[in-house]
Amino acid sequence: MLIRISTKNKMKNFIKKGLEKIKKEKIEPTASWKFSLQNFFWWLAFSFSILAGGVSISILTFLIAELDWQIYANLGNSSLETFLIMFPHFWIIFLGLFMVISYQNLRHTRKGYHYEVVLVTAVIIGGSLFLGAVLYFSGLNQKLNQIFLESIPGYENVIHTKEDQWSQPKKGLLSGEIVSKKTVEESQVLILKNIKSGTWKIFINDNTQVRGRVRLEEGEKIKVIGRQKKEKSDFEAMEIRPWEGMGHNRKNDNK
Amino acid sequence: MKLEHNFIDKNDFELIELAKQDSEYFGILMSRYQEKLFWYVKRISYFTNEDIEDILQEVLIKAYRNLNEFDASFKFSSWIYRVTHNRVVDEIRKRKRQKEGLFDELKESDVEAFLRSSIDLEQKTLSKDCFKKAREAIEKLPLKYREAMILRFLEEKNYEEIMDILERPKGSVATLIARGKKILKRELKQVRIDCL
Numbered sequence: 001m002l003i004r005i006s007t008k009n010k011m012k013n014f015i016k017k018g019l020e021k022i023k024k025e026k027i028e029p030t031a032s033w034k035f036s037l038q039n040f041f042w043w044l045a046f047s048f049s050i051l052a053g054g055v056s057i058s059i060l061t062f063l064i065a066e067l068d069w070q071i072y073a074n075l076g077n078s079s080l081e082t083f084l085i086m087f088p089h090f091w092i093i094f095l096g097l098f099m100v101i102s103y104q105n106l107r108h109t110r111k112g113y114h115y116e117v118v119l120v121t122a123v124i125i126g127g128s129l130f131l132g133a134v135l136y137f138s139g140l141n142q143k144l145n146q147i148f149l150e151s152i153p154g155y156e157n158v159i160h161t162k163e164d165q166w167s168q169p170k171k172g173l174l175s176g177e178i179v180s181k182k183t184v185e186e187s188q189v190l191i192l193k194n195i196k197s198g199t200w201k202i203f204i205n206d207n208t209q210v211r212g213r214v215r216l217e218e219g220e221k222i223k224v225i226g227r228q229k230k231e232k233s234d235f236e237a238m239e240i241r242p243w244e245g246m247g248h249n250r251k252n253d254n255k
Numbered sequence: 256m257k258l259e260h261n262f263i264d265k266n267d268f269e270l271i272e273l274a275k276q277d278s279e280y281f282g283i284l285m286s287r288y289q290e291k292l293f294w295y296v297k298r299i300s301y302f303t304n305e306d307i308e309d310i311l312q313e314v315l316i317k318a319y320r321n322l323n324e325f326d327a328s329f330k331f332s333s334w335i336y337r338v339t340h341n342r343v344v345d346e347i348r349k350r351k352r353q354k355e356g357l358f359d360e361l362k363e364s365d366v367e368a369f370l371r372s373s374i375d376l377e378q379k380t381l382s383k384d385c386f387k388k389a390r391e392a393i394e395k396l397p398l399k400y401r402e403a404m405i406l407r408f409l410e411e412k413n414y415e416e417i418m419d420i421l422e423r424p425k426g427s428v429a430t431l432i433a434r435g436k437k438i439l440k441r442e443l444k445q446v447r448i449d450c451l
Binding site for chain 1: 275278279281282285286289308309311312315316319320321322323324326418422423424425426427
């Protein structure tokens with residue numbers, strides 16, 4: 001009984017002391033607009049992180065769709081090797097990060113904790129997929145990727161693009177824009193400007209397969225499968241494909 | 256400002272509105288919950304009475320400062336329990352970092368209430384040894400499970416209220432309670448509490 005009374009007195013004490021401190025330090029309730037603003041900020045951050053998730057999905061889809069998945073298999077790489085080389089790890093990590101951030105942002109909103117984890121996860125994934133699809137089908141993903149390439153230093157080093165894939169002369173893959181054409185010792189030679197490794201001489205012979213819509217005109221962008229010659233900037237073409245599109249199997253179409 | 260004398264008739268929401276003008280009303284409101292909050296802190300933290308007094312004083316000031324954050328769609332009791340929970344969790348973390356121990360023990364009636372929530376307790380009283388072992392098992396429970404169980408079985412809060420206090424979804428609250436009971440049962444089995 002005595003303990004009970006003593007506890008009650010102490011409790012009254014804490015209220016008394018607390019109120020004294022409030023008065024002494026002139027503490028006042030924080031304005032309600034500050035809490036509303038804070039809540040608004042968390043919702044805004046949540047929306048932004050969903051948008052960032054959508055951007056990640058659209059760009060990683062673009063990067064995956066743009067690459068020639070068959071080419072590494074043709075070069076003798078295993079499926080795992082191909083996957084490790086070509087999978088857009090950077091954007092996958094970003095996507096995961098934004099999903100976690102989205103979840104945290106929502107949990108900080110006033111009633112965010114009411115929503116079950118499964119529901120929140122489904123909304124985040126669904127929202128990101130929807131926005132990703134909108135960006136993908138509107139073609140904005142390609143533009144966004146280009147903006148990142150131009151404005152973020154080092155971005156090109158963390159993604160594997162179609163240009164990377166087709167700038168590996170040692171592996172027999174080369175691409176670029178035809179600068180000029182000439183004939184050397186009865187062989188047709190293309191002067192090709194590769195975005196990563198400069199100017200190349202592409203040697204075309206009777207066995208070279210020229211695919212689909214390839215016209216071999218100056219200014220045209222092409223992909224070349226072949227092998228690097230002894231001379232460092234010489235490349236013997238076995239097959240030439242158009243830069244865009246899948247190409248068709250029309251042998252020597254442009255000859 | 257002179258306090259109105261009929262504040263006993265006023266509900267929590269009315270007192271909150273009055274407290275925004277005069278902090279004395281907030282004192283009246285807090286006095287309605289002081290005892291409940293005291294035992295709540297005691298049960299989850301085992302802090303000494305003096306420490307609890309300091310913590311509750313800080314809770315009072317923080318709650319007053321954030322009075323406009325209070326949403327009338329909640330119960331005031333849930334909100335003030337939440338503010339208290341956050342402050343206690345901070346203090347426990349701080350003490351763990353400083354490797355300070357926890358000081359007090361659970362009351363006998365609390366131990367019994369805990370056991371009744373997890374197992375069929377037919378006997379009315381527990382032997383001394385059994386009681387000691389059971390209390391140790393309860394105190395071993397990780398805080399998140401122990402607190403959810405305290406709120407449910409000792410504070411007798413419903414799931415909605417626990418959800419608002421712990422800021423966790425309902426499903427998560429149910430999981431915490433179920434897992435807490437499971438762990439406690441296992442612990443009790445391990446220490447061979449065959450006196451039950």
